[in-house]
Amino acid sequence: MRMIPHSRPTIDQGEIDAVDAVLRSGRLAQGERVLEFEKILASLTGAGGAVAVSSGTAGLHLSLLALGVGEGDEVVIPGFVCPALLNAILYVRALPVLADIDRETFNIDVRDLKRRRTEKTKAVIVPHMFGLPADIGEIVALGVPVIEDCAQALGSRYEGLPIGSFGVLSVFSFYATKVICTGEGGMVAANDRHLLEKIRDLRDYDEKDDHRLRYNYKLTDLQAALGLAQIRRLPVLIERRRAIARQYDAFLRERRLPAPACPPDREHIYYRYVIRTKQVAGLLAAGEEAGIAYRRPVFKPLQHYLGMTGYPRTEKAFIETVSLPIYPSLSDAEVEAILHSLRSVLK
Numbered sequence: 001m002r003m004i005p006h007s008r009p010t011i012d013q014g015e016i017d018a019v020d021a022v023l024r025s026g027r028l029a030q031g032e033r034v035l036e037f038e039k040i041l042a043s044l045t046g047a048g049g050a051v052a053v054s055s056g057t058a059g060l061h062l063s064l065l066a067l068g069v070g071e072g073d074e075v076v077i078p079g080f081v082c083p084a085l086l087n088a089i090l091y092v093r094a095l096p097v098l099a100d101i102d103r104e105t106f107n108i109d110v111r112d113l114k115r116r117r118t119e120k121t122k123a124v125i126v127p128h129m130f131g132l133p134a135d136i137g138e139i140v141a142l143g144v145p146v147i148e149d150c151a152q153a154l155g156s157r158y159e160g161l162p163i164g165s166f167g168v169l170s171v172f173s174f175y176a177t178k179v180i181c182t183g184e185g186g187m188v189a190a191n192d193r194h195l196l197e198k199i200r201d202l203r204d205y206d207e208k209d210d211h212r213l214r215y216n217y218k219l220t221d222l223q224a225a226l227g228l229a230q231i232r233r234l235p236v237l238i239e240r241r242r243a244i245a246r247q248y249d250a251f252l253r254e255r256r257l258p259a260p261a262c263p264p265d266r267e268h269i270y271y272r273y274v275i276r277t278k279q280v281a282g283l284l285a286a287g288e289e290a291g292i293a294y295r296r297p298v299f300k301p302l303q304h305y306l307g308m309t310g311y312p313r314t315e316k317a318f319i320e321t322v323s324l325p326i327y328p329s330l331s332d333a334e335v336e337a338i339l340h341s342l343r344s345v346l347k
Protein backbone atom coordinates (compact mmCIF):
# COMPACT_ATOMS: atom_id res chain seq x y z
CA MET A 1 0.00 0.00 0.00
CA ARG A 2 1.14 3.55 -0.69
CA MET A 3 2.15 5.85 2.15
CA ILE A 4 -0.74 7.09 4.32
CA PRO A 5 -0.14 10.81 4.87
CA HIS A 6 -1.15 12.52 8.09
CA SER A 7 -3.49 14.84 6.17
CA ARG A 8 -4.89 14.89 2.66
CA PRO A 9 -7.53 17.09 1.02
CA THR A 10 -10.77 15.50 -0.19
CA ILE A 11 -11.51 16.77 -3.70
CA ASP A 12 -14.26 15.47 -5.98
CA GLN A 13 -15.14 16.03 -9.65
CA GLY A 14 -17.72 18.69 -8.76
CA GLU A 15 -14.96 20.74 -7.19
CA ILE A 16 -12.65 20.32 -10.17
CA ASP A 17 -15.53 21.40 -12.46
CA ALA A 18 -16.26 24.45 -10.27
CA VAL A 19 -12.65 25.64 -10.47
CA ASP A 20 -12.58 24.86 -14.18
CA ALA A 21 -15.64 27.05 -14.72
CA VAL A 22 -13.93 30.02 -13.05
CA LEU A 23 -10.80 29.44 -15.13
CA ARG A 24 -12.92 29.57 -18.30
CA SER A 25 -14.86 32.64 -17.12
CA GLY A 26 -11.87 34.96 -17.44
CA ARG A 27 -12.48 36.43 -13.94
CA LEU A 28 -10.06 34.78 -11.58
CA ALA A 29 -9.56 37.28 -8.75
CA GLN A 30 -11.95 38.41 -5.97
CA GLY A 31 -15.50 38.63 -7.37
CA GLU A 32 -18.94 37.00 -7.30
CA ARG A 33 -17.77 33.58 -6.06
CA VAL A 34 -16.06 35.21 -3.08
CA LEU A 35 -19.24 37.12 -2.17
CA GLU A 36 -21.27 33.91 -2.40
CA PHE A 37 -18.75 32.03 -0.23
CA GLU A 38 -18.91 34.81 2.38
CA LYS A 39 -22.71 34.60 2.52
CA ILE A 40 -22.77 30.83 2.94
CA LEU A 41 -20.18 30.81 5.69
CA ALA A 42 -21.94 33.62 7.55
CA SER A 43 -25.26 31.77 7.41
CA LEU A 44 -23.64 28.52 8.57
CA THR A 45 -22.22 30.19 11.66
CA GLY A 46 -25.27 32.35 12.29
CA ALA A 47 -23.16 35.50 11.86
CA GLY A 48 -24.45 38.76 10.42
CA GLY A 49 -21.71 38.71 7.79
CA ALA A 50 -18.28 37.45 6.81
CA VAL A 51 -15.24 38.74 4.94
CA ALA A 52 -13.04 36.34 2.97
CA VAL A 53 -9.29 36.72 3.35
CA SER A 54 -6.16 35.02 2.06
CA SER A 55 -5.46 32.87 5.15
CA GLY A 56 -6.45 32.25 8.72
CA THR A 57 -3.39 34.20 9.82
CA ALA A 58 -4.53 37.21 7.74
CA GLY A 59 -7.95 36.85 9.40
CA LEU A 60 -6.40 36.93 12.87
CA HIS A 61 -4.24 39.92 11.93
CA LEU A 62 -7.16 41.96 10.60
CA SER A 63 -9.34 40.95 13.57
CA LEU A 64 -6.78 42.34 16.01
CA LEU A 65 -6.50 45.55 13.95
CA ALA A 66 -10.28 45.90 13.81
CA LEU A 67 -10.45 45.61 17.61
CA GLY A 68 -7.83 48.33 17.91
CA VAL A 69 -5.24 46.04 19.49
CA GLY A 70 -1.79 47.61 19.25
CA GLU A 71 1.49 48.34 20.93
CA GLY A 72 1.59 47.49 24.63
CA ASP A 73 -1.75 45.68 24.64
CA GLU A 74 -1.84 42.09 25.87
CA VAL A 75 -3.55 39.27 24.02
CA VAL A 76 -4.04 35.92 25.74
CA ILE A 77 -3.66 32.68 23.74
CA PRO A 78 -2.99 29.06 24.69
CA GLY A 79 0.52 27.69 24.15
CA PHE A 80 -0.61 24.41 22.58
CA VAL A 81 -1.27 25.81 19.11
CA CYS A 82 0.61 26.70 15.92
CA PRO A 83 2.64 29.95 15.73
CA ALA A 84 0.06 31.66 13.49
CA LEU A 85 -1.60 33.18 16.58
CA LEU A 86 1.70 34.40 17.97
CA ASN A 87 2.61 35.98 14.62
CA ALA A 88 -0.70 37.81 14.32
CA ILE A 89 -0.20 39.34 17.78
CA LEU A 90 3.36 40.38 16.91
CA TYR A 91 2.23 41.89 13.56
CA VAL A 92 0.30 44.50 15.58
CA ARG A 93 3.14 44.92 18.13
CA ALA A 94 1.01 43.61 20.98
CA LEU A 95 2.26 41.30 23.73
CA PRO A 96 1.40 37.60 23.65
CA VAL A 97 0.38 36.18 27.03
CA LEU A 98 0.27 32.40 27.12
CA ALA A 99 -2.24 30.39 29.13
CA ASP A 100 -2.07 26.70 29.99
CA ILE A 101 -4.54 24.17 28.58
CA ASP A 102 -7.06 21.74 30.00
CA ARG A 103 -5.45 18.31 30.22
CA GLU A 104 -8.50 16.45 28.91
CA THR A 105 -9.66 18.67 26.04
CA PHE A 106 -6.33 20.35 25.10
CA ASN A 107 -8.22 23.64 24.87
CA ILE A 108 -7.34 26.85 26.74
CA ASP A 109 -7.89 26.44 30.49
CA VAL A 110 -10.41 29.00 31.74
CA ARG A 111 -9.00 29.21 35.26
CA ASP A 112 -5.49 29.86 33.97
CA LEU A 113 -6.85 32.38 31.48
CA LYS A 114 -8.45 34.27 34.39
CA ARG A 115 -5.13 34.25 36.25
CA ARG A 116 -3.21 35.62 33.26
CA ARG A 117 -5.70 38.38 32.50
CA THR A 118 -4.58 41.91 33.50
CA GLU A 119 -5.89 45.42 32.96
CA LYS A 120 -3.79 45.48 29.76
CA THR A 121 -5.61 42.46 28.26
CA LYS A 122 -7.26 43.74 25.11
CA ALA A 123 -8.42 40.42 23.65
CA VAL A 124 -8.23 36.67 23.94
CA ILE A 125 -7.89 34.37 20.93
CA VAL A 126 -9.64 31.06 21.62
CA PRO A 127 -8.83 28.23 19.22
CA HIS A 128 -11.19 25.25 19.25
CA MET A 129 -8.43 22.70 19.09
CA PHE A 130 -8.56 19.58 16.96
CA GLY A 131 -12.28 20.09 16.18
CA LEU A 132 -13.53 20.21 19.79
CA PRO A 133 -15.13 23.46 21.02
CA ALA A 134 -13.32 25.23 23.87
CA ASP A 135 -15.21 26.42 27.00
CA ILE A 136 -16.41 29.31 24.91
CA GLY A 137 -19.53 30.15 26.96
CA GLU A 138 -17.50 30.63 30.15
CA ILE A 139 -14.79 32.56 28.33
CA VAL A 140 -17.22 34.99 26.68
CA ALA A 141 -18.78 35.58 30.12
CA LEU A 142 -15.44 36.96 31.39
CA GLY A 143 -16.14 40.13 29.41
CA VAL A 144 -12.82 40.31 27.50
CA PRO A 145 -13.29 40.63 23.71
CA VAL A 146 -13.02 37.11 22.27
CA ILE A 147 -11.70 36.21 18.84
CA GLU A 148 -12.84 32.66 18.18
CA ASP A 149 -10.25 30.75 16.17
CA CYS A 150 -12.31 28.21 14.24
CA ALA A 151 -9.45 27.16 11.93
CA GLN A 152 -9.73 23.54 13.08
CA ALA A 153 -13.38 23.31 13.96
CA LEU A 154 -15.76 24.45 11.21
CA GLY A 155 -19.08 22.67 11.78
CA SER A 156 -18.62 21.82 15.47
CA ARG A 157 -21.14 22.97 18.07
CA TYR A 158 -21.21 24.18 21.66
CA GLU A 159 -24.50 23.87 23.53
CA GLY A 160 -26.21 23.29 20.19
CA LEU A 161 -24.88 26.47 18.57
CA PRO A 162 -22.27 26.54 15.82
CA ILE A 163 -18.81 27.58 16.88
CA GLY A 164 -18.04 30.94 15.37
CA SER A 165 -21.24 32.39 16.83
CA PHE A 166 -19.80 33.29 20.25
CA GLY A 167 -16.84 35.64 19.75
CA VAL A 168 -16.96 39.29 18.69
CA LEU A 169 -15.06 38.02 15.67
CA SER A 170 -14.51 34.47 14.41
CA VAL A 171 -11.69 33.38 12.16
CA PHE A 172 -11.63 30.38 9.81
CA SER A 173 -8.83 28.82 7.75
CA PHE A 174 -9.17 26.94 4.47
CA TYR A 175 -5.58 25.79 4.19
CA ALA A 176 -5.16 22.65 2.05
CA THR A 177 -5.59 20.19 4.92
CA LYS A 178 -8.32 21.97 6.88
CA VAL A 179 -11.95 20.84 7.31
CA ILE A 180 -12.77 22.46 3.98
CA CYS A 181 -10.00 23.79 1.78
CA THR A 182 -9.21 26.40 -0.84
CA GLY A 183 -5.45 25.73 -0.95
CA GLU A 184 -4.79 28.81 1.18
CA GLY A 185 -7.63 30.95 2.43
CA GLY A 186 -9.57 32.23 5.39
CA MET A 187 -12.67 34.11 6.56
CA VAL A 188 -13.66 36.43 9.38
CA ALA A 189 -17.29 36.28 10.54
CA ALA A 190 -19.03 38.66 12.93
CA ASN A 191 -22.33 40.27 13.83
CA ASP A 192 -20.88 43.74 14.23
CA ARG A 193 -21.16 45.46 10.83
CA HIS A 194 -18.71 48.15 11.82
CA LEU A 195 -15.97 45.58 12.55
CA LEU A 196 -16.72 43.73 9.31
CA GLU A 197 -16.47 46.96 7.32
CA LYS A 198 -13.09 47.72 8.88
CA ILE A 199 -11.84 44.29 7.89
CA ARG A 200 -13.30 44.60 4.38
CA ASP A 201 -11.49 47.92 4.01
CA LEU A 202 -8.15 46.62 5.31
CA ARG A 203 -7.94 43.52 3.08
CA ASP A 204 -7.65 45.53 -0.15
CA TYR A 205 -5.43 48.53 -0.88
CA ASP A 206 -6.66 49.96 -4.17
CA GLU A 207 -9.27 52.55 -5.19
CA LYS A 208 -9.55 54.18 -1.76
CA ASP A 209 -10.15 57.88 -1.12
CA ASP A 210 -7.55 58.09 1.63
CA HIS A 211 -4.28 56.36 2.15
CA ARG A 212 -3.45 54.34 5.19
CA LEU A 213 -1.71 51.07 5.83
CA ARG A 214 -3.79 48.38 4.14
CA TYR A 215 -3.03 44.86 2.98
CA ASN A 216 -3.45 42.55 0.04
CA TYR A 217 -5.26 39.78 1.88
CA LYS A 218 -7.87 38.96 -0.76
CA LEU A 219 -9.23 35.53 -1.61
CA THR A 220 -9.70 34.75 -5.34
CA ASP A 221 -12.79 33.47 -7.16
CA LEU A 222 -10.72 30.44 -8.14
CA GLN A 223 -10.27 29.61 -4.46
CA ALA A 224 -13.82 30.55 -3.52
CA ALA A 225 -15.26 28.23 -6.21
CA LEU A 226 -13.45 25.36 -4.52
CA GLY A 227 -14.50 26.55 -1.07
CA LEU A 228 -18.16 26.83 -2.11
CA ALA A 229 -18.23 23.32 -3.50
CA GLN A 230 -16.52 22.03 -0.34
CA ILE A 231 -18.77 23.85 2.11
CA ARG A 232 -21.85 22.35 0.45
CA ARG A 233 -20.43 18.91 1.26
CA LEU A 234 -19.56 19.86 4.86
CA PRO A 235 -22.08 17.52 6.57
CA VAL A 236 -20.84 14.54 4.54
CA LEU A 237 -17.20 15.43 5.16
CA ILE A 238 -17.81 15.68 8.91
CA GLU A 239 -19.81 12.46 9.04
CA ARG A 240 -16.91 10.55 7.47
CA ARG A 241 -14.54 12.01 10.07
CA ARG A 242 -16.90 10.92 12.85
CA ALA A 243 -17.25 7.42 11.40
CA ILE A 244 -13.47 6.97 11.45
CA ALA A 245 -13.33 8.41 14.99
CA ARG A 246 -15.89 5.81 16.12
CA GLN A 247 -13.59 3.06 14.85
CA TYR A 248 -10.60 4.52 16.70
CA ASP A 249 -12.76 5.01 19.84
CA ALA A 250 -13.81 1.35 19.76
CA PHE A 251 -10.21 0.23 19.36
CA LEU A 252 -9.07 2.26 22.38
CA ARG A 253 -12.08 1.24 24.47
CA GLU A 254 -11.27 -2.45 23.92
CA ARG A 255 -7.83 -1.79 25.41
CA ARG A 256 -9.13 0.45 28.20
CA LEU A 257 -7.13 3.36 26.81
CA PRO A 258 -8.46 6.94 26.91
CA ALA A 259 -10.24 8.14 23.77
CA PRO A 260 -10.32 11.89 22.99
CA ALA A 261 -12.58 13.77 25.39
CA CYS A 262 -15.84 15.33 24.28
CA PRO A 263 -17.94 16.96 27.03
CA PRO A 264 -21.68 16.26 26.57
CA ASP A 265 -22.52 19.89 25.68
CA ARG A 266 -20.24 19.83 22.59
CA GLU A 267 -20.04 18.23 19.16
CA HIS A 268 -16.59 17.17 18.00
CA ILE A 269 -15.80 17.16 14.29
CA TYR A 270 -12.48 15.29 14.70
CA TYR A 271 -10.30 17.56 12.63
CA ARG A 272 -7.57 15.68 14.46
CA TYR A 273 -7.80 12.44 16.41
CA VAL A 274 -5.36 13.03 19.25
CA ILE A 275 -4.58 10.22 21.67
CA ARG A 276 -2.83 10.46 25.00
CA THR A 277 -0.15 7.80 25.38
CA LYS A 278 3.23 7.20 27.03
CA GLN A 279 4.27 5.34 23.87
CA VAL A 280 4.76 8.28 21.54
CA ALA A 281 8.20 7.18 20.31
CA GLY A 282 7.01 3.60 19.74
CA LEU A 283 4.00 4.79 17.78
CA LEU A 284 5.97 7.21 15.62
CA ALA A 285 8.48 4.43 14.84
CA ALA A 286 5.75 1.87 14.08
CA GLY A 287 4.11 4.39 11.76
CA GLU A 288 7.35 5.01 9.95
CA GLU A 289 7.85 1.31 9.43
CA ALA A 290 4.29 0.80 8.16
CA GLY A 291 4.30 3.91 5.95
CA ILE A 292 1.76 5.74 8.13
CA ALA A 293 2.37 9.34 9.14
CA TYR A 294 1.55 9.67 12.84
CA ARG A 295 2.46 13.12 14.09
CA ARG A 296 2.68 15.20 17.21
CA PRO A 297 -0.50 17.33 17.00
CA VAL A 298 1.43 20.55 17.71
CA PHE A 299 4.95 20.80 16.31
CA LYS A 300 6.24 22.81 19.27
CA PRO A 301 4.34 24.60 22.08
CA LEU A 302 4.65 28.38 21.87
CA GLN A 303 6.43 28.69 25.24
CA HIS A 304 9.35 26.77 23.72
CA TYR A 305 9.78 29.43 21.03
CA LEU A 306 9.47 32.20 23.61
CA GLY A 307 11.76 30.60 26.22
CA MET A 308 9.00 30.55 28.84
CA THR A 309 8.19 28.00 31.52
CA GLY A 310 5.21 27.35 33.79
CA TYR A 311 2.78 25.49 31.53
CA PRO A 312 2.76 21.97 32.98
CA ARG A 313 -0.36 20.68 31.21
CA THR A 314 0.82 21.99 27.84
CA GLU A 315 4.21 20.35 28.40
CA LYS A 316 2.56 17.06 29.27
CA ALA A 317 0.29 17.21 26.24
CA PHE A 318 3.30 17.92 24.03
CA ILE A 319 5.18 14.89 25.35
CA GLU A 320 2.28 12.47 25.59
CA THR A 321 0.11 12.93 22.52
CA VAL A 322 0.01 11.53 19.00
CA SER A 323 -2.30 12.55 16.17
CA LEU A 324 -3.61 9.75 13.95
CA PRO A 325 -4.55 10.27 10.28
CA ILE A 326 -8.25 11.16 10.06
CA TYR A 327 -9.80 12.77 6.97
CA PRO A 328 -12.72 12.00 4.66
CA SER A 329 -10.55 10.65 1.83
CA LEU A 330 -9.02 8.03 4.14
CA SER A 331 -10.27 4.69 2.76
CA ASP A 332 -11.59 1.78 4.85
CA ALA A 333 -8.47 -0.20 3.87
CA GLU A 334 -6.27 2.63 5.12
CA VAL A 335 -8.17 2.81 8.43
CA GLU A 336 -7.67 -0.97 8.74
CA ALA A 337 -3.93 -0.57 8.09
CA ILE A 338 -3.75 2.12 10.78
CA LEU A 339 -5.59 -0.08 13.31
CA HIS A 340 -3.25 -2.94 12.43
CA SER A 341 -0.19 -0.81 13.14
CA LEU A 342 -1.71 0.54 16.37
CA ARG A 343 -2.28 -3.03 17.54
CA SER A 344 1.46 -3.69 17.40
CA VAL A 345 2.18 -0.92 19.92
CA LEU A 346 -0.99 -0.37 22.00
CA LYS A 347 -1.64 -3.82 23.38
Ligand SMILES: Cc1ncc(COP(=O)(O)O)c(C=O)c1O
Residues within 6 Å of the ligand: 055, 056, 057, 058, 081, 082, 084, 085, 127, 128, 149, 151, 152, 173, 174, 175, 184, 185, 186
Ligand atom coordinates in the same frame (compact mmCIF):
# COMPACT_ATOMS: atom_id res chain seq x y z
C1 LIG B 1 -5.76 27.01 15.31
C2 LIG B 1 -5.18 27.66 14.08
N1 LIG B 1 -5.28 28.99 13.93
C3 LIG B 1 -4.80 29.61 12.85
C4 LIG B 1 -4.17 28.92 11.84
C5 LIG B 1 -3.61 29.67 10.68
O1 LIG B 1 -4.28 29.44 9.49
P1 LIG B 1 -3.58 29.67 8.08
O2 LIG B 1 -2.60 28.56 7.86
O3 LIG B 1 -4.70 29.64 7.10
O4 LIG B 1 -2.91 31.00 8.11
C6 LIG B 1 -4.06 27.54 11.93
C7 LIG B 1 -3.42 26.81 10.84
O5 LIG B 1 -2.81 25.83 10.91
C8 LIG B 1 -4.57 26.88 13.08
O6 LIG B 1 -4.47 25.57 13.24
